[in-house]
Amino acid sequence: MSSHERLEVECPSCRAKQDILIWKSINVTRDPEMKEQLFTGKVNYFTCSTCGFEGFISAPLVYDDMDKKICVNYVPVEYLEDDGYLQDSFTSDGLVRLVLHKDTAPIADTGYFRHAHIVFSMAELIRYVLFRDRLTQVFDAAQEQ
Numbered sequence: 001m002s003s004h005e006r007l008e009v010e011c012p013s014c015r016a017k018q019d020i021l022i023w024k025s026i027n028v029t030r031d032p033e034m035k036e037q038l039f040t041g042k043v044n045y046f047t048c049s050t051c052g053f054e055g056f057i058s059a060p061l062v063y064d065d066m067d068k069k070i071c072v073n074y075v076p077v078e079y080l081e082d083d084g085y086l087q088d089s090f091t092s093d094g095l096v097r098l099v100l101h102k103d104t105a106p107i108a109d110t111g112y113f114r115h116a117h118i119v120f121s122m123a124e125l126i127r128y129v130l131f132r133d134r135l136t137q138v139f140d141a142a143q144e145q
């Protein structure tokens, strides 16, 4: 499932506070429209209603394509300073630590999730997804011949 939360953020330019919807994960298999939103730069993008400042929010984002088994994690560079975040989110060898809550059904195939591709900018996240989609296209076409 895709998940989001509504948070009050402060504009980095004019300090005005406003509520914004922050996506923590997007599951493009269950919510295909979220992929469109991502590609058009509408996910975790902030536009200040006071001064017009705009830019991506520094919030980690998980991209999950269950069909193609593609998982990409965006880690804002600021989060590399956060020991707690790193320990909770990753293993020492850079795999994703799976945090399963009691009420979550066990995930059958988590291999691709654990080996998520890690990126450090939203632009790179989008580029990587485009790259994987192209690979799928090219190899599917080759198979049909």
Ligand SMILES: [Zn+2]
Binding pocket: 011, 012, 013, 014, 015, 016, 048, 049, 050, 051, 052, 053
């Ligand atoms: Zn502002």
